[in-house]
Amino acid sequence: MISRAxxxxxLSAFLLCGAWEIAGRIPVSYAFPTFLxxxxxxxxxxxxxxxxxxxKETLRPLVIGIVISAVLGIGLGLWVGLNNFFDWLFSPxxxxxxxxxxxxxxxxxxxxxxxxxxxxxxxxxxxxxxxIVLNTSGAVRNTPESFKExxxxxxxxxxxxxxxxxxxxxxxxxxxGLRLGVSAGFIGAILAELKITPTGVGDxxxxxxxxxxxxxxxxxxxxxxxLAVLFLNLLEKIETILFKxxxxxxxxx
Amino acid sequence: MYLFxxxxxxxxxxxxWGLLWEIVGRAKLTFFxxxxxxxxxxLFSIIGTPAFQKxxxxxxxxxxxxxxxxxxxxxxxxxxxxxxxxxxxLLLPWVNVFLSAPLTALxxxxxxxxxxxxxxxxxxxALFAVWIIILNxxxxxxxxxxxxxxxxxSFGASPMDAFFKIYFWAALPxxxxxxxxxxxxxxxxxxxxxxxxxIVGFGALFELYSANFLMAHFWAVLIVxxxxxxxxxxxxxxxxxxxxxxxxxx
Amino acid sequence: xxxxxxxxxxxxxxVVKSESAVSVKNITKNYGDIEALRDMSxxxxxxxxxxxxxxxxxxxxxxxxxxxxxxxxxxxYVEVNGKSVTGPGPDRAxxxxxxxLLPWATVLNNVxxxxxxxxxxxxxxxxxxxxxxxDVGLAGFENSYPHELSxxxxxxxxxxxxxxxxxxxxxxxxxxxxxxEQTRRKFQEDLLSLVQNENKTFLFVTHxxxxxxxVSDQIAILLPRPSRVSEIIRPSSFRGKGVDNIRRDPEYxxxxxxxxxxxxxxxx
Numbered sequence: 001m002i003s004r005a006x007x008x009x010x011l012s013a014f015l016l017c018g019a020w021e022i023a024g025r026i027p028v029s030y031a032f033p034t035f036l037x038x039x040x041x042x043x044x045x046x047x048x049x050x051x052x053x054x055x056k057e058t059l060r061p062l063v064i065g066i067v068i069s070a071v072l073g074i075g076l077g078l079w080v081g082l083n084n085f086f087d088w089l090f091s092p093x094x095x096x097x098x099x100x101x102x103x104x105x106x107x108x109x110x111x112x113x114x115x116x117x118x119x120x121x122x123x124x125x126x127x128x129x130x131x132i133v134l135n136t137s138g139a140v141r142n143t144p145e146s147f148k149e150x151x152x153x154x155x156x157x158x159x160x161x162x163x164x165x166x167x168x169x170x171x172x173x174x175x176x177g178l179r180l181g182v183s184a185g186f187i188g189a190i191l192a193e194l195k196i197t198p199t200g201v202g203d204x205x206x207x208x209x210x211x212x213x214x215x216x217x218x219x220x221x222x223x224x225x226x227l228a229v230l231f232l233n234l235l236e237k238i239e240t241i242l243f244k245x246x247x248x249x250x251x252x253x
Numbered sequence: 254m255y256l257f258x259x260x261x262x263x264x265x266x267x268x269x270w271g272l273l274w275e276i277v278g279r280a281k282l283t284f285f286x287x288x289x290x291x292x293x294x295x296l297f298s299i300i301g302t303p304a305f306q307k308x309x310x311x312x313x314x315x316x317x318x319x320x321x322x323x324x325x326x327x328x329x330x331x332x333x334x335x336x337x338x339x340x341x342x343l344l345l346p347w348v349n350v351f352l353s354a355p356l357t358a359l360x361x362x363x364x365x366x367x368x369x370x371x372x373x374x375x376x377x378x379a380l381f382a383v384w385i386i387i388l389n390x391x392x393x394x395x396x397x398x399x400x401x402x403x404x405x406x407s408f409g410a411s412p413m414d415a416f417f418k419i420y421f422w423a424a425l426p427x428x429x430x431x432x433x434x435x436x437x438x439x440x441x442x443x444x445x446x447x448x449x450x451x452i453v454g455f456g457a458l459f460e461l462y463s464a465n466f467l468m469a470h471f472w473a474v475l476i477v478x479x480x481x482x483x484x485x486x487x488x489x490x491x492x493x494x495x496x497x498x499x500x501x502x503x
Numbered sequence: 504x505x506x507x508x509x510x511x512x513x514x515x516x517x518v519v520k521s522e523s524a525v526s527v528k529n530i531t532k533n534y535g536d537i538e539a540l541r542d543m544s545x546x547x548x549x550x551x552x553x554x555x556x557x558x559x560x561x562x563x564x565x566x567x568x569x570x571x572x573x574x575x576x577x578x579x580y581v582e583v584n585g586k587s588v589t590g591p592g593p594d595r596a597x598x599x600x601x602x603x604l605l606p607w608a609t610v611l612n613n614v615x616x617x618x619x620x621x622x623x624x625x626x627x628x629x630x631x632x633x634x635x636x637x638d639v640g641l642a643g644f645e646n647s648y649p650h651e652l653s654x655x656x657x658x659x660x661x662x663x664x665x666x667x668x669x670x671x672x673x674x675x676x677x678x679x680x681x682x683x684e685q686t687r688r689k690f691q692e693d694l695l696s697l698v699q700n701e702n703k704t705f706l707f708v709t710h711x712x713x714x715x716x717x718v719s720d721q722i723a724i725l726l727p728r729p730s731r732v733s734e735i736i737r738p739s740s741f742r743g744k745g746v747d748n749i750r751r752d753p754e755y756x757x758x759x760x761x762x763x764x765x766x767x768x769x770x771x
Contacts, residue, residue, distance in 0.1 A: 008342040016347065031365040092264045099437055099486040100479040101444035104455065107463040108471060112285045149573050150603035153591045154617035154668065164616075168607045179353070186355035187445075194357065195448055205361050214365070221362060225354040232353050243607050 033215040042219035050204065051223060058200030058224075061117055062189040065124025069181055073129045074174060077136025081170075082162075091137065097130040103188075106195055120192040127188030128181035135177025139170035168243075175239045179232055186228040287469045296473035304458065305474070311454040315371055316443045319378025323435055327383045328428055331390025332420070341391065348391075352384040356442070360449045371453065374446040381442025382435035389431025393424030429496055433489040440482045524549040524672055524704035525570060530579035532565055539565050541729035542579070547672075551720035552698045552705035556712065556762070558769045562730030563708045564600075564676055570706065571597050571674050583672060593621065596665035598675040602657045604649040610636060610660050611645040617668040628667075635663040639693075655686035672704045679714070687714075692746050694718050712762045716755055724762060726769060734765065 017035045024034030033041075045051040080086045080094075106123055113119040143166045151161040193202020201224050208216035271289050278288030299305045334341040334348075359380065363373040401423060405415045447456030455474060462471045525547040532540040540562045547553045555563040568574040570581050572591040581588040583595060596617065604613050611632055612619075618628035636645055639659040649657055658678055665673055679687045695718060698705055709715050715722050716738060724734040741752035749755055 005342065008339075009346055012343040012346060015343065029366050031362075088261060088263075089266045089269070092267050093270065095264075096267075096479060096483050099440070100482045101441045103441060103445045103448055104459065104475055104478055106448060107459045108285065108475075111463055111466070112283075144603075146599050146601050146603040147605070149568075150597070150599060150616075151620075152573060153571050153595070153597040153674075154620050154664075155591055155593060156620045160620055165605065168605065171607075183353040183355075187357050190355045190357040191445060191448070194361065201358075205358065209361055209365060217361065217365075221358045224358045225350070228353065228355050229350050 031212075031214050033218055037215040038218040038222060041213075041215035042222060045204070045216065045219060045223075051220075054200045054204050054220070055227075056200075058189060058193060058202070061120035061124055061192065062185060064117075065121045065188070066128055066182055066185045068121070069125050069128040069132055069185065070178060072125075073132030073177075073181065074136050077133040077174070077177075078140055078167075080133065081137035081140025082166075087137065087141075090133075094130045094133045097126070098134055102126045102130075103191060106191070110196055115197045119196055120189065123192040123196070124185045124188040127191075128185035131184060132174075132177045132181040135180070136170065136174045139173035139177075140166055142173075143169045171243055172239070175235070175243075179235055182232060182235065183228065186224070186231075190224060285468055287472065292469050292472040292476065295469040296476060299470060299473055300477070304461075308454045308458045308474075309477075311371070312443055312447065315374040315378055315446070315454065316439060318375045319443060320382060320436055320439050322375070323379040323382035323386055323439060324432055326379075327386025327431065327435065328390045331387040331428070331431070332394050332424070334387065335391040335394025335424070336420075345391075348384055348387050351380075352388060356380050357445055357449070360446060364450060369450050369452060373450055374443060374453065377446035378439045378442040381445075382439035385438065386428075386431040386435040389434070390424065390428045393427025393431075394420060396427070397423040425496060426493070429489075429493045433486070433493055436489060437482070437486050440485065444478070522549055523547055524584060525706065526582045527566070527570065528580050528582065530566070530569060530576045530581065532562070532569065532574070533577045538729040540569075540576075541731060543730065543732060544579075545723055545732055547704055547706055548721065549704050550698075550702055552694070552707055552718055553721040553723060554707045554709055554715040554719040555723050555725055556709055556715040557725035557730075558727060558766060559710060561725040561727040561769075563725050565730075566725075567674050567676050567706060567708050570672075571595055573597075593668065594670055595672045595674055596668050596670040598658075598661050598665045598673065598678045600677040600680055602649070602654075602661045602681070604657055604660055606649050609646050609648060610641065610652070613649065613660055614663045614667055617664055621668065631667050632663070635667040636660075638666070639663045653686075655682040655690070658682055658690070666701070670703070672706065675705065675707045677708050677710065680710070691718050695746055712759050712766070713750075716758050716762070717749055722758075722762070724765065726766075736762070 020038075021035040024032050024037065027034075042051075045054075076090065080090050103123075105126060106119075109119045109122050113122065147165050147169055148161060151165045156164065190202060193199055194206065198206040201220050204220040205217050208214070208220065274286070275289040277283075278286050278291065330344070334344055356377075360373070360377055363376050367373045367376060397420060401419055402415070405419045410418065444455065447454045448459070449456075451457060451460050455478065458474060459471070461467075462474070523546040527543060527545040527547075530540055530543045531538070543566065545566075555566060557563050565574065569576050570583075570588065572588050572595070583592070586594075605616070608616070611629060614632040614636055615623075615628040618631060619625075623631070633645060636642060639662055641656060641659050641663065644652065644656070649660065652660070658681070661678070665675075679690050682690065691714060694705075694707075697703075698718075698720075707715075707718065719738065720742070722736040722738070723732050724736065725731065726733045736758060738754060738758055740754045741749050744752060
């Protein structure tokens with residue numbers, strides 16, 4: 001027996017793909033292929049290895065950038081959250097970065113670092129890092145006072161309070177920051193491939209647009225959105241497994 | 254942060270960073286970072302130029318239309334989703350997908366569908382902003398205190414009354430929160446759109462400056478952009494605090 | 504007044520002569536210009552339960568946290584078993600109003616937390632924790648998480664955690680204020696038998712007059728602005744009559760009434 005929720009999910013996917021198919025059949029634009037054509041191109045590119053080669057290229061700056069942002073961002077965030085001086089020193093920078101359209105830095109990065117891997121990694125980093133830093137520092141600063149008092153009154157050392165109380169208490173918000181950072185990192189990676197030099201998936205999109213092979217173009221876009229969504233869902237699964245007790249309901253009430 | 258017993262204002266460390274920038278620039282460590290003073294001088298000299306004003310105007314135009322569509326569509330769809338379960342279940346998965354999807358990948362599609370112009374940028378801006386507005390408006394309607402609704406019903410409020418006197422106000426803090434984040438995203442969207450469709454607004458200006466290695470010009474525009482974006486986000490946060498003073502107490 | 508100031512009944516000899524486990528000497532606590540506690544001195548007899556009772560804002564939680572070593576007094580000092588308090592120590596354990604359970608840890612790990620911080624080996628601390636989980640009536644819930652428990656059960660976990668470190672002094676900050684009325688009554692009865700069976704000193708902060716009179720050997724009434732001890736009451740006659748009879752004992756009812764009449768002017 002399929003649950004109502006799952007049934008509706010299938011139905012909603014079916015409706016959207018159906019609408020896409022119909023819009024492609026009319027067609028609403030010469031540049032709007034049908035859903036089935038796009039899927040055909042999608043599986044064709046998977047079959048002939050084009051997709052795999054493209055993702056090898058695309059994922060490199062993305063993965064490097066996200067790993068750097070996560071390690072550096074969480075480290076910096078902990079530091080900023082625990083120390084008033086570094087909070088004063090660094091927080092404004094990241095608050096401005098968080099609000100600012102950092103994509104505008106790309107032309108400058110290209111001038112400074114060329115069109116290679118470095119620039120692309122940096123694009124991913126500047127997009128992903130601010131939210132990771134801000135979420136981490138905010139979460140650490142907002143550790144419930146009674147948790148810290150509890151630790152102290154049961155004679156926990158400063159390190160124990162940090163490792164056993166502050167970081168676990170902050171971890172859901174840190175993870176949320178990580179998810180937002182990854183999502184911004186994907187935006188950065190694609191932006192870099194479209195703006196700096198067409199490589200990987202960006203190349204498929206740009207090239208198939210230039211030869212008017214719209215099904216392939218839509219298929220490539222479909223694949224990157226699918227990948228981002230799958231990856232973020234995976235991250236969420238990891239989080240629920242890692243922090244079983246942190247399910248909503250206790251911390252908030 | 255306290256220094257000799259005085260509380261330092263929150264953003265005052267930016268002065269220190271500005272100073273560092275000036276020193277790095279003066280030391281001529283890198284061609285890409287001219288001294289801050291030179292950048293600010295350039296800033297005042299280009300702010301009056303037609304090229305800059307045209308870019309600013311075009312950006313403001315695309316931004317306002319994008320935000321307008323995102324806010325109107327976002328709030329209406331969000332409230333409908335919050336009130337109608339079927340609609341909610343059909344749309345929610347897609348809203349969540351597009352909330353975190355790399356929307357930059359969609360810009361090329363918009364370019365072939367709507368041309369290399371203003372229309373594509375407006376749609377990009379709206380696409381960046383709309384999802385979070387939908388999600389927050391929905392959450393705002395969903396979290397409304399049951400007893401408020403029961404109260405309205407027990408005093409015989411009509412559905413219209415209930416909507417405008419209860420639902421809207423009860424959901425307002427969440428809706429405004431969504432609009433604020435949406436607008437911050439729209440700022441990023443409008444710049445990303447202009448960078449990819451680089452013949453209008455600041456996108457064109459950036460091309461011009463980087464092609465001619467006008468570093469001070471480049472930084473001057475960046476400062477203006479960042480300052481505008483920051484001001485907008487702080488202003489919205491201020492507005493939100495003004496309105497949601499009662500939210501914490503319910 | 505029937506029970507008068509520090510009434511020393513001759514038939515309660517062990518109470519009168521018992522030494523203090525905790526002494527508070529001339530404690531003053533200022534927050535900026537605000538005087539939270541002024542020159543407060545109090546003795547807490549060993550092996551007994553003393554309540555700190557008063558309207559909100561009278562500084563009773565502040566005093567408890569100073570005794571716990573979580574707050575530093577502006578002047579004055581606290582002695583526990585004759586030793587001056589400089590910070591949290593193994594001689595005291597705290598029970599929190601909001602339970603302060605770690606939501607990501609199981610009941611077992613929450614109860615064992617204090618022992619773990621004291622460096623007790625894993626197998627040993629787990630067997631101790633299991634014993635106390637059983638004692639508070641939560642056997643079988645060792646591997647549950649706090650969010651799966653009711654408010655009353657959560658506080659039992661908090662109590663087991665405080666008991667498991669085997670401190671001389673138990674500091675309880677309005678421990679039952681976040682649980683429902685029936686659970687609360689059960690807790691109060693359990694607390695009475697705990698005071699009898701465990702050889703510990705209990706410091707108990709509450710804002711409920713009935714609760715204070717019901718559970719206490721000694722009640723210190725604090726009044727606000729600035730906080731001071733206005734009265735110390737020792738209920739004497741109903742302690743030995745059994746838990747079921749306390750609430751209809753005339754002395755119990757008189758004390759409750761008298762405390763209310765002295766506090767009512769401070770309630771706005």
